Amino acid sequence: MGWRAVEPHGSPCARMKPRQGFLCLFLCLCAAESVNGGNVLVWHTEGSHWINLKPILDSLVDQGHGVTVLFQNATLFINPKDYSRYKHHLFNVSITHEEQQEFFDEFLQFSLHDMDYLSYVEIYLKLYKLMDKDTGLVVRMCDGLLKSPSLMEELRKSKFDVLLADPIFACSELVAEILDIPLVYSLRFSIANVMERLCGQLPAPPSFVPAAIVKMTDNMSFTERLLNLLFYMSQDALAVLTWRRYDAYFSEILGKPTSFCEQMGKADLWLIRTFWDFEYPHPFLPNFKFVGGIHCKPAKPLPKDMEEFAQSSGDDGIVAFTLGSMIKNLTKEKSNMIASALGQIPQKVFWRHSGDKPDTLAPNTRIYDWIPQNDLLGHPKMKAFITHGGTNGIYEAIYHGVPMVGIPMFADQPDNMMHLKSKGAAVIMDYNTMQTKDLVEALNAVIRTPSYKKNALRLSKIHHDRPIKPLEEAVFWIEFLMRNKGAKHLRVQAHDLTWYQYHCLDVFAFLLAILGVVLFIFVKICKFSIRLCCSAFNSKHKKE
Amino acid sequence: MGWRAVEPHGSPCARMKPRQGFLCLFLCLCAAESVNGGNVLVWHTEGSHWINLKPILDSLVDQGHGVTVLFQNATLFINPKDYSRYKHHLFNVSITHEEQQEFFDEFLQFSLHDMDYLSYVEIYLKLYKLMDKDTGLVVRMCDGLLKSPSLMEELRKSKFDVLLADPIFACSELVAEILDIPLVYSLRFSIANVMERLCGQLPAPPSFVPAAIVKMTDNMSFTERLLNLLFYMSQDALAVLTWRRYDAYFSEILGKPTSFCEQMGKADLWLIRTFWDFEYPHPFLPNFKFVGGIHCKPAKPLPKDMEEFAQSSGDDGIVAFTLGSMIKNLTKEKSNMIASALGQIPQKVFWRHSGDKPDTLAPNTRIYDWIPQNDLLGHPKMKAFITHGGTNGIYEAIYHGVPMVGIPMFADQPDNMMHLKSKGAAVIMDYNTMQTKDLVEALNAVIRTPSYKKNALRLSKIHHDRPIKPLEEAVFWIEFLMRNKGAKHLRVQAHDLTWYQYHCLDVFAFLLAILGVVLFIFVKICKFSIRLCCSAFNSKHKKE
Known part of the structure; x- marks a missing residue:
């Protein structure tokens, strides 16, 4: 495992000899502190996820902020030239490019072909297997950065103001917690919105909020609502099962009992990459901002x-x-x-x-x-x-x-x-x-x-037709986090409740118990009164 | 009952003789159509509610829109000079100023003094009495406009683009429905958020969303959550009871079975007069916009x-x-x-x-x-x-x-x-x-x-520190409704569900029934198997 700091094109670091690497890293990290405006750290992403982050990063750079992207050497779709406008740090991981490609091919095979002939149970089991394999790979990837005290120390010294991450690529939560900086997510979706719901506390009544990827609309028949509910429940179970590995890893790294979901719940903001042009209208929270279309722009002339x-x-x-x-x-x-x-x-x-x-x-x-x-x-x-x-x-x-x-x-x-x-x-x-x-x-x-x-x-x-363009809105909120050291005033108190407290099940149970006791006493009194009447009637009858 | 159209100061209408009143009304209403930009109708409000509407109306006028305010002759706190910048129409109602004042004094007496010595049950009954009296007054007030076909016809001819109203003052829903124009609410709150929750479908889990006026925070103990839930439930019951009069009135006016809540639910947008500086963070919907502080502005020098x-x-x-x-x-x-x-x-x-x-x-x-x-x-x-x-x-x-x-x-x-x-x-x-x-x-x-x-x-x-100033945001959304003839894409499908469908109670009942049948069959099979084993054992035993 190693660490490589790379400066934007044309910087003094680019002209240094290899042996000057460490000095370069030091200079680069120091430079990050002196950048005009804020100092943004970006967690590694892949493929189309990166396409949506890029315009935000470009805009942040244009606004005079320092942007430092973390990326790892087993990346599948990212070309280092994609990072040319930003500072970027490569961290070496123990996964090979081939392992990653193999997993991706297996996932494609499952999505494109296997799902057509497998039964629901087989699909579910295969999905569990795939997700479990994925968490295993991710944890090994996280090791590359988080188990390197020197690298973490360098990040700490850089005094970043905010960490921007796609939660699909786990461990950004650990980096934000260790560096004690606000965390902002950029997310398209998680399957059945498990991350948004279970960790972000996003309310999603299954009666009119179809789960992500379930292929239903917000106008559901009884059967569709039933299927939607079952899909939510099955995916929740899957998430709880596969996240156990993350829970153990997160607890190990932070040195205290915690969970993946608990750490995700600490994210200050969730920039969701859709908008109401595409979404079915649904409930959301003050720290969820819908910025779909960030990368869209007017057409240029064709070749x-x-x-x-x-x-x-x-x-x-x-x-x-x-x-x-x-x-x-x-x-x-x-x-x-x-x-x-x-x-x-x-x-x-x-x-x-x-x-x-x-x-x-x-x-x-x-x-x-x-x-x-x-x-x-x-x-x-x-x-x-x-x-x-x-x-x-x-x-x-x-x-x-x-x-x-x-x-x-x-x-x-x-x-x-x-x-x-x-x-x-x-x-x-x-x-x-x-x-x-x-x-x-x-x-x-x-x-x-x-x-x-x-x-x-x-x-x-x-x-x-919206009050602020999506890209401007995304940048505004990242800058907000830097100006205000977070956005805790937008985070619902539901994060501190258990699931049964959230749904008031303890309160309902208490009310039912009270009702039970009242009914019990009422029935007892009735029985006693009837017995009293009967015995009075009987004794009167006997006397007669 | 009558109708009086009043033009802004200095208009030709202001210089007409009283007998020219009807011609004036006609001219004014025609003029409303030719105003640059949109044509906004405003439902009557009172007291502090008006203070929050005024900056929006001023801004709409500044943007070149025509603004026409409806007001009634029994108003308590509004001075006609408050309307000088807008077109305004007075409609006469059969309620006297004294009746209104008497009701307001009774309400003040209840809030300031009676609540200190009355029991919970007495407070509840008194509140029901007050709310029932209020709906009676409001219905008589609505009659002043809605039961005058000629006045409604004049409004219809004016071709308004949008109706702006505070839902605390009922019947705007009927006007919007009859004129077939988008309805936008400006609301501070309703008691226990009954309007927002029951009619606007705003989700409010009692575990962390304290009911409006309940004087609790979002961080509640078990007892507070219990009280909050009971408060929600009691106020829901109160609303259902007192709104029966509205339901009958709304059905009568529209000539079809409907309810107050159903018509409220058709509102395109809810401009809520608070923001996250004041609110405890809570779930909300895409058609709820938090524009608190609309009237705020920099200080001017003192006298x-x-x-x-x-x-x-x-x-x-x-x-x-x-x-x-x-x-x-x-x-x-x-x-x-x-x-x-x-x-x-x-x-x-x-x-x-x-x-x-x-x-x-x-x-x-x-x-x-x-x-x-x-x-x-x-x-x-x-x-x-x-x-x-x-x-x-x-x-x-x-x-x-x-x-x-x-x-x-x-x-x-x-x-x-x-x-x-x-x-x-x-x-x-x-x-x-x-x-x-x-x-x-x-x-x-x-x-x-x-x-x-x-x-x-x-x-x-x-x-x-927000992306758009509250006043600009409010005006943006009113203009949005005029540009787009509504905002149905922001309205959740939950409006078309019954309460038990919303909470998936029918789906849960179905699942429980399935579970019951499966358990029943399982128990029967077990019993049958045991009986079979026993009889086989007994016959073998006898043979031996």
């Missing part, structure tokens, strides 16, 4: 060849198609089926596709390794977006008011698309079973039926 | 004589004292007791007092019919604010960071002061039992103990 291709579409317009950065290759059969469908619509199609060129590719479709997704979505000729339903992509579509055809695959994607379908802005396809005809029909429906565009524009209006 | 008096205090500073606009006279004994206490502190005291000059008045205390409260609270020499604890006054004190001595009397005042006491920014006195010595001690504590000032400044910092 020349793309613009020419777009203009060649005439009045028919264009369609953008991507399945995100995590799906690298489709099977040949699937690619051909999709290409064949795309060839049957009059629009020009921009397809982000990294596999072989499909045999059925039609002239109206062009394949790209990468597409400027936001610029395409904001193009005046844009008609529809074919998407896997990742939050970042759909938020760009909402921002620009583009209706969608969703081909969701795993994690929150199916649930995301259900949100948009229920709001009338999308059609959902089944990745495993869809045929050429289905995709053509879905595209024609979304492009030709005015209600889809109208609803997409309605969501876009809601997205834009 | 010359007041400034001289303030400056004469030297380093000791000054104290402001008011019991609000509703308490006109103190008893001679009480005034002397208070004056005597004020004479024992070194500060100079500005006392708003409209009764006779107390015999014990000391040279450091000056009596005024009216004081520029906000300008005094924002004065650099201000040390403490002696207040009855009305929300408007305490918000001005929070705005300027002034610690308080509270002498609360009725309505939300005792509860308001409890909030500030628990946050370490105030000391509470009992109006009925306090003695000279108590008031002197309280004043000295608040002025000399640094923690009171520190906490008051902390609340002030929270008050000011």
